[in-house]
Amino acid sequence: MGMGSSNFVIRWVNFLTMLLALAVVIFGVWMSTHHDGCRKSLTLPVLGLGAFIFIISIIGFVGAVKKNTMLLWIYLIMLCIILVAILVFTVLAFIITNNGSGHNVSGLRYKEYQLKDYSSWFLKQLNNTNNWKHLKSCLVKSEDCNNLAKQYKVYHLNPECYLFLCIDSNVFNSDFQTLKQYKMAKLTPIEAGCCRPPSECGYPVINASYYDLSFHPISSNNDCKLYKNSRAVKCYNCDSCKAGVAQYMKTEWRVVAIFNLALFVVLSMIYMVGCCARRNAAQSQSKF
Numbered sequence: 633m634g635m636g637s638s639n640f641v642i643r644w645v646n647f648l649t650m651l652l653a654l655a656v657v658i659f660g661v662w663m664s665t666h667h668d669g670c671r672k673s674l675t676l677p678v679l680g681l682g683a684f685i686f687i688i689s690i691i692g693f694v695g696a697v698k699k700n701t702m703l704l705w706i707y708l709i710m711l712c713i714i715l716v717a718i719l720v721f722t723v724l725a726f727i728i729t730n731n732g733s734g735h736n737v738s739g740l741r742y743k744e745y746q747l748k749d750y751s752s753w754f755l756k757q758l759n760n761t762n763n764w765k766h767l768k769s770c771l772v773k774s775e776d777c778n779n780l781a782k783q784y785k786v787y788h789l790n791p792e793c794y795l796f797l798c799i800d801s802n803v804f805n806s807d808f809q810t811l812k813q814y815k816m817a818k819l820t821p822i823e824a825g826c827c828r829p830p831s832e833c834g835y836p837v838i839n840a841s842y843y844d845l846s847f848h849p850i851s852s853n854n855d856c857k858l859y860k861n862s863r864a865v866k867c868y869n870c871d872s873c874k875a876g877v878a879q880y881m882k883t884e885w886r887v888v889a890i891f892n893l894a895l896f897v898v899l900s901m902i903y904m905v906g907c908c909a910r911r912n913a914a915q916s917q918s919k920f
Contacts, residue, residue, distance in 0.1 A: 642909045657686070731749060758878060822876045826877075827840075829855060830856065832853055
């Protein structure tokens with residue numbers, strides 16, 4: 633690649649990444665203004681990422697404009713470090729998320745999850761008391777379980793309905809259809825694991841947020857004892873909830889890993905163009 637074209641590409645790429653870095657920093661500042669501790673925990677990483685990208689972009693931009701070999705060397709070294717970090721993170725992400733999947737339950741469309749199926753790294757993080765205390769507080773503040781209850785207002789049928797003696801058959805049909813819709817709903821891993829007891833407990837469904845806990849559970853699973861109808865308790869202390877969070881994290885990490893692969897390819901191309909710009913700058917300086 634010629635000197636003019638390589639410098640042109642590096643200048644504009646780094647100018648655009650500077651704008652992107654500013655947007656990331658502004659987003660981080662916006663997050664810091666929210667009082668939600670779950671969002672605030674991401675503020676420093678976001679601000680740090682934006683500042684790091686901005687510094688690298690300035691070095692690359694000035695190096696290309698001034699045709700400064702030293703600045704371009706620093707730019708390439710930092711870019712190489714980023715490439716290695718992305719590659720290592722992506723490989724680890726695929727390894728960590730290789731285990732774990734949902735289990736189909738007869739009569740239900742959604743899956744249920746078991747913590748023991750996931751990698752030891754997930755087990756260590758989710759079984760850590762401090763980590764789970766923070767995650768649980770975020771889950772309680774979220775509207776996942778509350779929205780589920782509003783969406784599926786399921787009512788347990790009275791005995792007369794079972795004997796087909798309902799006074800109002802329309803009520804029977806409506807309730808029965810709503811119950812069927814709830815069972816056939818495609819719940820998220822967190823909704824399936826944290827908002828309801830495991831199906832093996834056998835608790836009768838009163839509605840999507842309330843189960844008949846007077847019924848003696850048919851399973852020895854400890855989650856059956858931990859589940860409460862209270863909105864602040866639910867199954868947030870259950871292993872099934874931790875498994876649901878693990879499945880959610882697994883899905884998110886896979887998406888990030890795939891994005892990182894695409895980013896790695898793009899940055900590798902920029903790195904090669906940067907190498908051309910550095911070589912051309914060195915040749916230009918050697919003529920004087």
